[in-house]
Amino acid sequence: MTVRIEVTIGAPPDQVWRALRDPELIRRWHGWHFGEAGSGLDEEIRLIYVDHVPEEDPEGRVLVLQDSDRFTLHETADGGTLVRITRAPRGANPDWDAYYDDITEGWTAFLTQLRFGVERHGLAxxxxxxxxxxxxxxxxxxxxxxxxxxxxxxxxxxxxxxxxxxxxxxxxxxxxxxxxxxxxxxxxxxxxxxxxxxxxxxxxxxxxxxxxxxxxxxxxxxxxxxxxxxxxxxxxxxxxxxxxxx
The missing domain is CATH 3.30.310 (TATA-Binding Protein)
Known part of the structure; x- marks a missing residue:
């Protein structure tokens, strides 16, 4: 069964794409701060979104991360953005299968934080x-x-x-x-x-x-x-x- 997580954000796709690719903006919605001056979060962001990205298509607004989770952005009729994460199937990375549901819950939480941060605070x-x-x-x-x-x-x-x-x-x-x-x-x-x-x-x-x-x-x-x-x-x-x- 394919697992998809979706959220619709009241902002244009170009703005949301920047929020997925600029580490300074990512730290304003992904996860939470930990470590000295947030250094733990910065390291996590670098590992996930910078150092290990097998596929990135800015024009098509497609981002595939190391564990094969796939982000796609789609413009809505009113100019907003549908963000969809299509999770890699179980077994794609056996080392992480035990945490599959936990990771799904994490992505669900982080997309909610992305939407809130963009819509209510301009990713302040x-x-x-x-x-x-x-x-x-x-x-x-x-x-x-x-x-x-x-x-x-x-x-x-x-x-x-x-x-x-x-x-x-x-x-x-x-x-x-x-x-x-x-x-x-x-x-x-x-x-x-x-x-x-x-x-x-x-x-x-x-x-x-x-x-x-x-x-x-x-x-x-x-x-x-x-x-x-x-x-x-x-x-x-x-x-x-x-x-x-x-």
Whole structure:
């Protein structure tokens, strides 16, 4: 079965193509910041999007990565862009087959972040807090753990307001629902984005814009401290944070 992941972005294909090929722009939507001054993310971007790209066609807007995942961009009737990732079939890289579903979840999350970053912020600089790993209770929902269980069944575009367990009152709308994931806008975090759920070791990804150092530090401390109390014992995963100005 062919696995495809799609997102439609309200921006022209040329602009979205640049977001896929310029490492400085890629770091504003792909993954999350980790390592000294985000150096871990920069190294990951270089490995995936620069050093090992077997096929690149700027005119046709086709990009094939080392693991044979294929990006194609298609202009929509209203001048936007449909981004489609066609995943390599299982078995194409046996070393990664055990992580196939996790990688699919990762691409799903990152395309949501790409769309949000382009449409809402023009791919401005961001800061991130990533809660990676899994809850100690395997039957628990990350939304419930965060105190956001009430949004689980809300459709895209629905407003919400809730007090999250880490101590913040969150307010915004349901931005996207994709697979196991829910993405919520967060007005109080500089029109930020909270992506919750999914698999692949992603508990929650919090993206903030225009947040002063002291406020970011406070948010980072509360969210990561809470996560340490509910996640599985440290197995190399944990809470990872970084961003411009860190």
């Amino acid at each position: 600089e961001r800061r991130t807090v990533a809660l990676t790993g899994a809850l100690r209770d395997p039957a628990a929902s990350m939304l419930d753990a965060l105190g956001l269980g009430a949004v689980a069944d809300l459709p895209v575009g629905s407003p919400y307001k809730a007090e999250a367990v880490p101590g913040d009152v969150l307010e915004g709308e349901v931005y996207a629902v994709a697979g196991h994931q829910r993405a919520l806008t967060v007005a109080g975090f500089g029109d930020g984005l909270l992506l919750v759920g999914g698999r692949g070791g992603i508990g929650a990804l919090l993206t903030l814009y225009g947040t002063p150092d002291d406020r970011f530090g406070d948010i980072e401390h509360r969210w990561t401290s809470w996560w340490e109390t509910v996640k599985t014992p440290d197995d190399g995963a944990g809470a990872e944070t970084e961003g411009p100005g860190q």
